[in-house]
Amino acid sequence: MTDSVLAENYKNTPYWWERTPRPVIKDIELPKETEVAVIGSGFTGLCTAIQTSRNGLDTVVLDAQDAGWGGSSRNGGQVSTSLKPSFQELARKYGEESARKLLKEGINALEWIGDFIQEEKIDCDFKRAGRFYGAHSQAQFKLLEKKVREQVEGLQMDVDLITKSQQHTEIGSDFYHGGIVHPYHASLDPARFHQGLLERAITGGTRIKTKCAVKKIEKKGEVYLLQTEAGTMTARQVVVATSGYTDRATPWHRRRIIPIGSYIIATESLKEELIDELIPKDRVITDTRKLVVYYRASPDRKRILFGGRVSLNETDPEKTVKPLHKKLSEIYPQLSETKISHSWMGFVGFTFDHMPHTGSHDGVHYAMGYCGSGVSLSSYFGTKLGQRISGLSHGNTVLTELQFQTRPFYSGNPWFLAPSILYYRLLDRYLS
Secondary structure, eight states: OOGGGEEEEEESSOTHHHHSOOOOOOOOOOOSEEEEEEEOOSHHHHHHHHHHHHTTOOEEEEOSSSTTTTGGGTSOOEEOOOOSSOHHHHHHHHOHHHHHHHHHHHHHHHHHHHHHHHHHTOOSOOBOOOEEEEOSSHHHHHHHHHHHHTOOTTOOOOOEEEOGGGGGGTOSOSSSSOEEEETTOEEOOHHHHHHHHHHHHHHTTOEEEOSOOEEEEEEETTEEEEEETTEEEEEEEEEEOOGGGOOTTSHHHHTTOEEEEEEEEEEOOOOHHHHHHHSTTOOEEEESOSSOEEEEEOTTSSOEEEEEOOOSSOOOGGGGHHHHHHHHHHHOGGGTTOOEEEEEEEEEEEOTTSOOEEEEETTEEEEEOOTTOHHHHHHHHHHHHHHHHTTOGGGOOGGGGSOOOOOTTOSSOOTTHHHHHHHHHHHHHHOO
8 A cells, every 4th residue: 555644653553552562471381270261361351260260269361362462452442232133133033021131231231341440440541421323324314213212111221313413513524414322332441441450360369371372172071171382271160252363272162253353543643623523522433334433532532543344355454544544534524634553453253143142062161252342241241251150140141041153164264254245335335
């Protein structure tokens, strides 16, 4: 690509790592045994480990990379309730009572994370700034109106309908046809949040072994044998907390997770008055397109962070700078000449039913597949999982009752993404 879009100090690493570099953890020898082995040191794994360690279970967290190297320090830092399926979809599959319980868990996760961050005193710029959800067509705005008007009893949420004439109070753009505001949604700095979780896990007694990929898990009587790059270890309980980074070490889980790359750019530092024009209320923003984009101001309100999927296949983040910049400029023509200082990507763990999943298979525990809403859901369900392993009844969740689906001939390579993306592009362009 040409250098015209890139700032002079451009980096192809997450903007979040400027303030919170990847943690350097003192290397430890791989223990010969432990009570709980957690594979993955992101939000899910650390929240699980915090609970098991605090409840007296010897816990070791293993990661193939640095702690939090994956999606937990690469996401946009937007915090929502989002369980993707609607009440009607879930009710058809599971009945109305189960549908209510499932959707309530998404609401619980959003309420819980703010309390958790406050109780743990984690400094991560958590802010209930609200979310503006833009309608990219008049037809979509009418659907949003209908959705607000017909909220399901018992699952109602405070939502503000914003017409196109009112739109500039929320966003300095004419791109949308109005939208809705979820005032209780939030934002945070994901790398700082992860750092806080890491510190609390270690303080609680968790041992962390990084750059130690797990190659294979075998059941040996009452324990599991984990073959890793650093040798073998036995554990009485094993947790798989890898979501979009699930690999061949856990083939059953890999067949159920669809890793989808999401790409983010950060603009160079902008003037304060321009940021105030673009995002006056510091909302996080998404829209109604099938190929979703998501964006926000950085916590210091000096840059715009803009993410989405713009490639049919996984690619170098630097190659997606121009198409992401183009999408950003379509929404904000004011930024058409603005240069990009950072570009990066991470994998999001999707599932075939668009629902997160947690439970156990052959005795191996898991929580994964947050479908783009991983900040609140991974932390919440990781905590619940740690509580269940510790024998606490309040770790129970209705999600353990869901079948974790796969598809015939799927082994973890999402060959169907390219045609799906083309199809969604057509829907966004012509049918909405």
